[in-house]
Amino acid sequence: xxxxxxxxxxxxxxxxxxxxxxxxxxxxxxxxxxxxxxxxxxxxxxxxxxxxxxxxxxxxxxxxxxxxxxxxxxxxxxxxxxxxxxxxxxxxxxxxxxxxxxxxxxxxxxxxxxxxxxxxxxxxxxxxxxxxxxxxxxxxxxxxxxxxxxxxxxxxxxxxxxxxxxxxxxxxxxxxxxxxxxxxxxxxxxxxxxxxxxxxxxxxxxxxxxxxxxxxxxxxxxxxxxxxxxxxxxxxxxxxxxxxxxxxxxxxxxxxxxxxxxxxxxxxxxxxxxxxxxxxxxxxxxxxxxxxxxxxxxxxxxxxxxxxxxxxxxxxxxxxxxxxxxxxxxxxxxxxxxxxxxxxxxxxxxxxxxxxxx
Numbered sequence: 001x002x003x004x005x006x007x008x009x010x011x012x013x014x015x016x017x018x019x020x021x022x023x024x025x026x027x028x029x030x031x032x033x034x035x036x037x038x039x040x041x042x043x044x045x046x047x048x049x050x051x052x053x054x055x056x057x058x059x060x061x062x063x064x065x066x067x068x069x070x071x072x073x074x075x076x077x078x079x080x081x082x083x084x085x086x087x088x089x090x091x092x093x094x095x096x097x098x099x100x101x102x103x104x105x106x107x108x109x110x111x112x113x114x115x116x117x118x119x120x121x122x123x124x125x126x127x128x129x130x131x132x133x134x135x136x137x138x139x140x141x142x143x144x145x146x147x148x149x150x151x152x153x154x155x156x157x158x159x160x161x162x163x164x165x166x167x168x169x170x171x172x173x174x175x176x177x178x179x180x181x182x183x184x185x186x187x188x189x190x191x192x193x194x195x196x197x198x199x200x201x202x203x204x205x206x207x208x209x210x211x212x213x214x215x216x217x218x219x220x221x222x223x224x225x226x227x228x229x230x231x232x233x234x235x236x237x238x239x240x241x242x243x244x245x246x247x248x249x250x251x252x253x254x255x256x257x258x259x260x261x262x263x264x265x266x267x268x269x270x271x272x273x274x275x276x277x278x279x280x281x282x283x284x285x286x287x288x289x290x291x292x293x294x295x296x297x298x299x300x301x302x303x304x305x306x307x308x309x310x311x312x313x314x315x316x317x318x319x320x321x322x323x324x325x326x327x328x329x330x331x332x333x334x335x336x337x338x339x340x341x342x343x344x345x346x347x348x349x350x351x352x353x354x355x356x357x358x
Contacts, residue, residue: 019241090156117215265350
């Protein structure tokens with residue numbers, strides 16, 4: 001039976017919470033942190049996925065005017081709003097101690113476990129909905145996501161306890177395509193909360209934590225032992241926050257990719273959205289890729305895959321771009337939870353074609 005430490009880092013600044021994620025991963029990879037379940041909470045914060053463009057996803061001016069934090073996660077996926085009416089949960093574990101074939105298999109198993117715990121505890125019909133949500137009656141109660149880094153799996157999720165959906169959506173730019181896909185007029189219709197499901201009575205934070213742990217214990221067979229963050233984790237988290245994750249350079253690393261000489265294309269499907277922004281150089285037969293930027297709410301593992309794909313295309317002749325994308329995926333074989341190699345090829349080729357012959 002896999003043994004896990006459980007910790008609660010409470011309410012912290014959003015960038016500090018994400019820095020703690022990175023510290024846990026680094027120390028777990030080094031064998032200095034045990035397999036861990038962590039609970040966390042945020043003040044009002046808009047969080048975007050690792051590969052998203054801030055200004056495309058978030059109403060930045062609104063957030064700044066209303067004291068809402070702006071944060072970039074280290075996991076993929078879409079933009080979310082978080083406040084102290086929600087709780088975050090996450091697992092950092094060795095894949096050897098809980099072996100499964102793919103990120104998709106971990107996603108299903110973990111989401112089904114948490115859904116089971118919530119259902120048993122609160123008498124609701126929570127269910128896993130691919131690609132990575134837990135829903136009740138077609139409305140989202142939990143969003144999740146994660147990735148592999150070597151043997152270490154990092155997987156995180158949320159539970160909406162008591163939040164004003166209108167306030168949530170006032171911070172976010174939700175694409176019309178997402179609403180049309182679910183036949184919704186407003187983004188607020190997409191989500192629900194435990195308070196709503198329980199008839200207006202929001203459960204205590206501790207009760208929600210118990211529900212998550214119940215599901216992980218009964219469905220995944222985890223043996224859980226209460227613990228606390230240690231000094232090494234706190235010190236490394238602070239350093240990561242101050243040097244990278246807590247800085248505007250990281251948070252706005254991708255902001256608004258549009259600009260002069262940039263051609264673009266987007267593809268939205270069942271697995272989410274991917275966009276490609278391309279600069280070309282040269283003319284005629286010498287036309288080639290100068291740089292490519294890929295954004296979207298997709299999940300890939302390892303996360304550096306996107307940067308590696310972008311780098312592999314620099315200097316590639318435009319006529320060879322599609323083949324270069326195929327070669328990259330054949331050689332690297334990343335784990336793609338929500339999107340296929342063909343989707344990347346299609347959107348990149350369309351952006352290149354939009355750049356013209358030069």
